[in-house]
Amino acid sequence: MMCEDCGIRPAKFHLVTIINGDRVERDLCPACMARHQKQLPGIDFSNLAGILNSILENRNADGQAQQEEEYASYTCEQCGMTYAEFQKGGMLGCANCYQAFKVPLTALLQRVHGNTQHAGRVPGGVHSGVSIRMNIDRLKQKLQRAIADEDYEQAARLRDAIRALNIQLERREGDIKVEPQARLSSEGKGERSDA
Amino acid sequence: MHEFVLAPEQDVVISSRIRLSRNYEDLPFSPKLTPEYAEEVIERTSEAVFNTENGSAFTFLRMADLEEDARSRLVEHHLISYDLLKFVNRSAAMISSAGTVTVMLNEEDHVRFQGLLPGLQLERSAEMAMKLDEALGERYPFAFDHQWGFLAASPANTGTGLRASVILHLPALSGASQMGAVMQTIAKLGLTVRGLYGDGSEARGNLYQLSNQATLGRSEEDVIRALVAATQQIVEHERSMREQAEKKDMLQLQDSLMRSWGELMHARLMTVKEFMQRYSDIRYAASMGYLHAPLPGLDMLMMDVQPGSLGVRAGKLISPRESEILRAQVLRQELKKLVAE
Numbered sequence: 001m002m003c004e005d006c007g008i009r010p011a012k013f014h015l016v017t018i019i020n021g022d023r024v025e026r027d028l029c030p031a032c033m034a035r036h037q038k039q040l041p042g043i044d045f046s047n048l049a050g051i052l053n054s055i056l057e058n059r060n061a062d063g064q065a066q067q068e069e070e071y072a073s074y075t076c077e078q079c080g081m082t083y084a085e086f087q088k089g090g091m092l093g094c095a096n097c098y099q100a101f102k103v104p105l106t107a108l109l110q111r112v113h114g115n116t117q118h119a120g121r122v123p124g125g126v127h128s129g130v131s132i133r134m135n136i137d138r139l140k141q142k143l144q145r146a147i148a149d150e151d152y153e154q155a156a157r158l159r160d161a162i163r164a165l166n167i168q169l170e171r172r173e174g175d176i177k178v179e180p181q182a183r184l185s186s187e188g189k190g191e192r193s194d195a
Numbered sequence: 196m197h198e199f200v201l202a203p204e205q206d207v208v209i210s211s212r213i214r215l216s217r218n219y220e221d222l223p224f225s226p227k228l229t230p231e232y233a234e235e236v237i238e239r240t241s242e243a244v245f246n247t248e249n250g251s252a253f254t255f256l257r258m259a260d261l262e263e264d265a266r267s268r269l270v271e272h273h274l275i276s277y278d279l280l281k282f283v284n285r286s287a288a289m290i291s292s293a294g295t296v297t298v299m300l301n302e303e304d305h306v307r308f309q310g311l312l313p314g315l316q317l318e319r320s321a322e323m324a325m326k327l328d329e330a331l332g333e334r335y336p337f338a339f340d341h342q343w344g345f346l347a348a349s350p351a352n353t354g355t356g357l358r359a360s361v362i363l364h365l366p367a368l369s370g371a372s373q374m375g376a377v378m379q380t381i382a383k384l385g386l387t388v389r390g391l392y393g394d395g396s397e398a399r400g401n402l403y404q405l406s407n408q409a410t411l412g413r414s415e416e417d418v419i420r421a422l423v424a425a426t427q428q429i430v431e432h433e434r435s436m437r438e439q440a441e442k443k444d445m446l447q448l449q450d451s452l453m454r455s456w457g458e459l460m461h462a463r464l465m466t467v468k469e470f471m472q473r474y475s476d477i478r479y480a481a482s483m484g485y486l487h488a489p490l491p492g493l494d495m496l497m498m499d500v501q502p503g504s505l506g507v508r509a510g511k512l513i514s515p516r517e518s519e520i521l522r523a524q525v526l527r528q529e530l531k532k533l534v535a536e
Binding site: 006007008023024079080081085089090091092093094095097098105108109112113114115116117118119120121122123 | 218220222223224225226227303325332336337338339340341342343344345346348349350351353354355357375378409410411412413414415417
């Protein structure tokens with residue numbers, strides 16, 4: 001079983017807390033357990049992400065152990081970090097580690113986040129696919145209103161903005177197709193009911 | 196009567212915070228960060244932040260240069276994270292003059308941008324953090340992958356790198372033992388709620404922190420929208436519980452809350468633990484109009500009498516007893532001023 005707090009390390013402790021009479025139980029790894037035991041005001045909870053209680057895993061325990069052993073020897077060429085080292089400390093050594101440990105990390109990210117495809121901003125503040133589509137929808141509505149109001153100047157501006165966003169979207173989706181690993185996540189993409 | 200400006204939903208929401216985690220693509224992450232590389236992070240970031248539009252408003256602080264109380268004071272005022280102090284030898288912070296924007300350097304990630312505002316103002320907090328993120332990302336590229344988003348030292352933060360949170364004051368819900376139900380509902384929404392102070396077995400001052408869990412697979416807007424919606428629901432719930440308590444027996448409610456005012460105005464020794472309960476009572480009383488004290492003032496005072504902040508005020512190392520004496524004294528003095536305003 002994995003730690004319910006970090007979702008990264010195996011759970012070794014079972015912590016029962018009672019807050020105002022409400023009982024909360026968690027399975028935790030030693031690092032997260034230590035954090036819970038600390039009695040400091042203003043403790044930062046931002047790292048206690050990834051509670052896994054809603055994610056069910058039905059993997060064969062033996063097969064998993066064998067696989068984990070194989071992953072443990074993976075080494076990042078750039079910074080020298082091994083997967084075993086990462087499992088112990090919970091932190092990666094450099095950006096390249098994400099490539100070096102791609103297979104186990106994909107499974108880990110799926111467990112922690114329930115997803116393996118980024119849907120947020122990209123560097124430079126430009127929005128990624130999902131947000132771009134949302135923007136296009138919004139602008140299209142505005143465009144219809146502008147046409148109804150016979151504000152053709154505004155309509156032309158909106159049309160250009162939509163065209164630019166469509167180009168951005170195509171370019172982005174083109175990028176994703178080029179990367180073979182993107183196929184792993186193709187299920188999750190485009191089916192977002194909340195998009 | 197003195198008028199004060201309330202932030203949105205400030206009767207229940209104390210503050211809204213956004214944190215964005217970023218790492219420079221060409222530098223090793225936290226576990227492999229040598230002192231030289233840590234220095235490079237500080238040089239790049241501080242130079243870039245000082246060169247932004249409002250760069251001159253930032254103060255640069257190396258954690259190693261600060262006394263322990265001064266560091267704790269920053270944590271108690273939510274200006275830096277507790278985790279920043281895990282790396283005292285290499286970490287630093289840049290804090291805007293208003294305290295609303297902070298850049299943390301060499302914490303778990305190279306850079307963490309923070310936007311912090313009173314009340315429910317997550318969107319504005321996010322705007323402040325993202326503006327800096329964009330300005331810095333233009334100068335030095337952050338580690339990014341089209342599939343996995345912004346790469347963080349811990350995979351738990353990878354994706355948007357965004358952690359949004361609100362601090363909630365929920366005395367009526369806690370009093371009615373409804374927090375269990377609230378927590379269960381919240382968990383289903385992909386959010387997490389926990390006591391802000393204390394060690395997990397209690398929520399001191401009835402203060403809770405509500406935040407998002409996942410950072411991968413949802414856009415920043417989606418995450419923030421979900422957190423705002425959940426917060427608004429809890430706010431409504433808390434307000435209706437407060438109204439119910441008042442309807443049930445107003446005099447009883449006033450009596451129990453205002454007794455804490457009496458204690459605070461006359462106590463000569465005050466522990467943090469007792470103070471947090473009294474503070475919760477008078478904040479509740481102020482939100483119901485039983486006590487004419489500005490909520491922002493009460494919240495600031497709450498942070499000012501935490502142990503580190505009190506030590507900074509004393510200007511020297513003080514014993515636990517001296518700390519209790521000073522806390523009681525500061526409270527009498529400052530609360531008198533707050534209600535007189």
